[in-house]
Amino acid sequence: xxxxxxxxxxxxxxxxxxxxxxxxxxxxxxxxxxxxxxxxxxxxxxxxxxxxxxxxxxxxxxxxxxxxxxxxxxxxxxxxxxxxxxxxxxxxxxxxxxxxxxxxxxxxxxxxxxxxxxxxxxxxxxxxxxxxxxxxxxxxxxxxxxxxxxxxxxxxxxxxxxxxxxxxxxxxxxxxxxxxxxxxxxxxxxxxxxxxxxxxxxxxxxxxxxxxxxxxxxxxxxxxxxxxxxxxxxxxxxxxxxxxxxxxxxx
Amino acid sequence: xxxxxxxxxxxxxxxxxxxxxxxxxxxxxxxxxxxxxxxxxxxxxxxxxxxxxxxxxxxxxxxxxxxxxxxxxxxxxxxxxxxxxxxxxxxxxxxxxxxxxxxxxxxxxxxxxxxxxxxxxxxxxxxxxxxxxxxxxxxxxxxxxxxxxxxxxxxxxxxxxxxxxxxxxxxxxxxxxxxxxxxxxxxxxxxxxxxxxxxxxxxxxxxxxxxxxxxxxxxxxxxxxxxxxxxxxxxxxxxxxxxxxxxxxxx
Numbered sequence: 001x002x003x004x005x006x007x008x009x010x011x012x013x014x015x016x017x018x019x020x021x022x023x024x025x026x027x028x029x030x031x032x033x034x035x036x037x038x039x040x041x042x043x044x045x046x047x048x049x050x051x052x053x054x055x056x057x058x059x060x061x062x063x064x065x066x067x068x069x070x071x072x073x074x075x076x077x078x079x080x081x082x083x084x085x086x087x088x089x090x091x092x093x094x095x096x097x098x099x100x101x102x103x104x105x106x107x108x109x110x111x112x113x114x115x116x117x118x119x120x121x122x123x124x125x126x127x128x129x130x131x132x133x134x135x136x137x138x139x140x141x142x143x144x145x146x147x148x149x150x151x152x153x154x155x156x157x158x159x160x161x162x163x164x165x166x167x168x169x170x171x172x173x174x175x176x177x178x179x180x181x182x183x184x185x186x187x188x189x190x191x192x193x194x195x196x197x198x199x200x201x202x203x204x205x206x207x208x209x210x211x212x213x214x215x216x217x218x219x220x221x222x223x224x225x226x227x228x229x230x231x232x233x234x235x236x237x238x239x240x241x242x243x244x245x246x247x248x249x250x251x
Numbered sequence: 252x253x254x255x256x257x258x259x260x261x262x263x264x265x266x267x268x269x270x271x272x273x274x275x276x277x278x279x280x281x282x283x284x285x286x287x288x289x290x291x292x293x294x295x296x297x298x299x300x301x302x303x304x305x306x307x308x309x310x311x312x313x314x315x316x317x318x319x320x321x322x323x324x325x326x327x328x329x330x331x332x333x334x335x336x337x338x339x340x341x342x343x344x345x346x347x348x349x350x351x352x353x354x355x356x357x358x359x360x361x362x363x364x365x366x367x368x369x370x371x372x373x374x375x376x377x378x379x380x381x382x383x384x385x386x387x388x389x390x391x392x393x394x395x396x397x398x399x400x401x402x403x404x405x406x407x408x409x410x411x412x413x414x415x416x417x418x419x420x421x422x423x424x425x426x427x428x429x430x431x432x433x434x435x436x437x438x439x440x441x442x443x444x445x446x447x448x449x450x451x452x453x454x455x456x457x458x459x460x461x462x463x464x465x466x467x468x469x470x471x472x473x474x475x476x477x478x479x480x481x482x483x484x485x486x487x488x489x490x491x492x493x494x495x496x497x498x499x500x501x502x
Contacts, residue, residue, distance in 0.1 A: 081359050085369065088362050095358035107346035108332050111339050118336065 003044060005052035006225055010247035012056035017063040020077055025050045028064070030057050030073040031227055031247065032235040034124065034178035038086040039074035040225040041174045042093055046100040047221075056247040090175060103171050116157065116164055117172040123179040126150040130186040130193060131240035137191045144193050147183065151201050151209060154180075158208035162215075169216065177216050181226065184213070188233035197229070254295055256303040257476055261498035263307035268314040271328055276301045279315070281308050281324040282478055282498065283486040285375065285429035289337040290325035291476040292425045293344055297351040298472075307498040341426060354422050367408065367415055368423040374430040377401040381437045381444060382491035388442045395444050398434065402452050402460060405431075409459035413466075420467065428467050432477065435464070439484035448480070 010031070011018075020026050027043055029036045029052050043050050055064065060071045068075045068084045075084045076093070083092050094101045104110045129143040154176075157164060164172035180201075187197040195201050203210045216222060227235075231250035238245050261282070262269075271277050278294055280287045280303050294301050306315065311322045319326045319335045326335045327344070334343050345352045355361045380394040405427075408415060415423035431452075438448040446452050454461040467473060478486075482501035489496050 083359070083362050083366075085366060088365055088369070092358055092362045095361070107343055108334070110346070111334050111343045114339055115334075115336060118339070 002047055002049045003040075003052055003224060004050070005054070006040075007251055008052065008054050009251055010054040010056040011061050011064075012247075013059045013061055015061050017061065018053065020051070023079070026053060026077045027051075028053050028055055028067060028073050028075040028077070030055050032232060032239070032249075033057075033073055034127070034182050035086040036074040037178035037181075037225065038175050039076065039089045041177065041222055042090040042102070043076075044221040044225045045102065045174060045219075046093060046097055048093070048097060048100075054247070058245055058247075086175070090171065102174065113165055113171045117175050120154065120157070120164065120172055120176040122150050123154060123176055123183075127179055127182045130183065131236075133192045134186075134189060134237050134240035140191060140193070144195075147193065147195075148205075151183075151206055155206045155209045158212060162208070162212065169219070173212075173216060177222065180209075180213055181217065181232075182236060184217075185229050185232040185236050188229050189237050253298050253300045254291075254303055254475060255301070256305070257291075258502055259303065259305050260502055261305040261307040262312050262315075263498075264310045264312055266312050268312065269304065271302075274330070277304060277328045278302070279304050279306055279318060279324050279326045279328070281306050283483060283490070283500075284308075284324055285378070285433050286337040287325040288429035288432075288476065289426050290327065290340045292428065292473055293341040293353065294327075295472040295476045296353065296425060296470075297344060297348055299344065299348060299351075305498070309496055309498075337426070341422065353425065364416055364422045368426050371405065371408070371415065371423055371427040371430075373401050374405060374427055374434075378430055378433045381434065382487075384443045385437075385440060385488050385491035391442060391444070395446075398444065398446075399456075402434075402457055406457045406460045409463060413459070413463065420470070424463075424467060428473065431460075431464055432468065432483075433487060435468075436480050436483040436487050439480050440488050 025048055027039055027050050029040055031054055040052070055061070055073050057071070057073060065071050067077065067082050072084070074086055074089060075082055076089055078096070083089055091103060094103045103113060126147050129146045133140050133143045161167060163169045164176065183195065184197070184200045186192045187195050187200060199210055200213055201209055228250065235245065235249050276299055278290055278301050280291055282305055291303070306312070306324050308322070308324060316322050318328065318333050323335070325337055325340060326333055327340055329347070334340055342354060345354045354364060377398050380397045384391050384394045412418060414420045415427065434446065435448070435451045437443045438446050438451060450461055451464055452460055468477075479501065486496065486500050
């Protein structure tokens with residue numbers, strides 16, 4: 001395991017900053033945040049020897065604003081340089097660690113993978129539909145319609161290959177997985193969706209996507225950075241219903 | 252002038268596709284769209300010998316959907332490859348025409364310029380506040396507050412340099428200019444904003460930004476692809492008030 005501190009307790013306001021040793025790579029993470037998870041997966045897949053600092057983003061350490069002007073996760077820190085935002089960290093990591101490059105070097109192939117990832121943010125955008133059902137179960141049918149449409153769009157984008165990146169998992173796959181996983185977490189919460197927990201999102205309607213999700217979630221590099229559906233669903237339900245959040249759930 | 256067809260009439264549904272000669276570079280544009288203008292400016296600044304196809308995006312040529320799955324502008328076509336989206340075309344152009352590269356090659360400098368551009372999309376996001384005033388003049392004070400806050404943010408980002416990119420105009424400057432220009436167009440419409448048309452957005456409150464805007468709008472590469480405030484403001488007002496759009500205004 002090249003990532004250290006994946007299961008460390010979240011730092012909060014009042015907790016001291018931990019100095020970063022020279023030459024070490026650090027990622028600031030929030031364990032249940034799909035955007036932060038994009039960076040965590042990318043780092044894990046690339047095999048970067050990284051130190052993970054988990055954050056309580058409700059009650060943030062004040063010093064963290066010197067790392068990220070909005071105090072959000074993710075951010076990475078390496079050789080005195082800080083880079084923020086899940087849409088920009090991955091390519092930066094490919095640029096500074098080219099030996100484990102995930103994005104293609106060919107300009108056209110590269111931009112197509114980025115455009116596909118952009119198109120797949122529709123998956124991220126439909127997760128709040130499930131949050132709405134968590135707050136009001138009477139919205140289940142209406143809100144799941146949007147989720148189903150998004151899954152159909154994603155399924156259609158897999159028509160000609162097993163992965164969004166093509167023959168093997170790549171940039172669009174790693175950056176989009178966390179949002180499918182959040183939908184999957186929602187299957188554990190009573191009355192939110194009829195999508196199945198086992199064989200998600202359902203082999204009959206979504207054969208390619210179901211095979212893809214099963215492959216992705218079982219990748220060791222992903223397993224090493226994700227949370228269980230038990231704790232993930234609890235945290236997400238609390239987040240959606242504006243309840244008190246336990247950033248150390250399961251630790 | 253390296254751009255051909257900047258002032259050509261907009262193609263609409265029923266108009267035939269014009270074959271692209273081998274080796275020629277083409278950009279699909281909408282003359283009054285700030286997103287398309289990002290690509291136009293980048294192409295112009297890089298000095299790419301390009302053919303411009305203006306589009307009527309309300310009543311689109313059917314064949315255009317084979318270029319862009321949503322039928323939107325901008326898109327570029329070159330050597331049989333099509334790339335879409337104003338956030339992705341510029342870097343692609345730097346990749347395939349590196350001799351006129353605008354983005355830095357250093358990974359950290361590059362990602363910082365992209366992050367700054369992302370932060371400056373707040374300017375784009377505040378333009379619809381002015382559209383709201385065009386529809387309902389009673390909202391002037393309330394909606395201009397958001398615009399002023401955005402301009403203050405932009406002014407603060409110029410605190411240490413004359414350009415967003417640093418010592419000279421670069422990626423964040425070229426990609427953000429169209430949205431400042433749309434705000435400027437709004438000054439020509441009665442009762443929409445108190446921001447000045449001459450010396451926009453106002454040297455007293457925004458000294459750096461005023462100097463920046465004056466420099467940018469007078470760049471020959473920008474002058475070569477922009478529309479006049481007279482026609483721009485007319486088109487924008489029609490767009491905001493859901494009136495009939497004349498894509499050939501001023502031609």
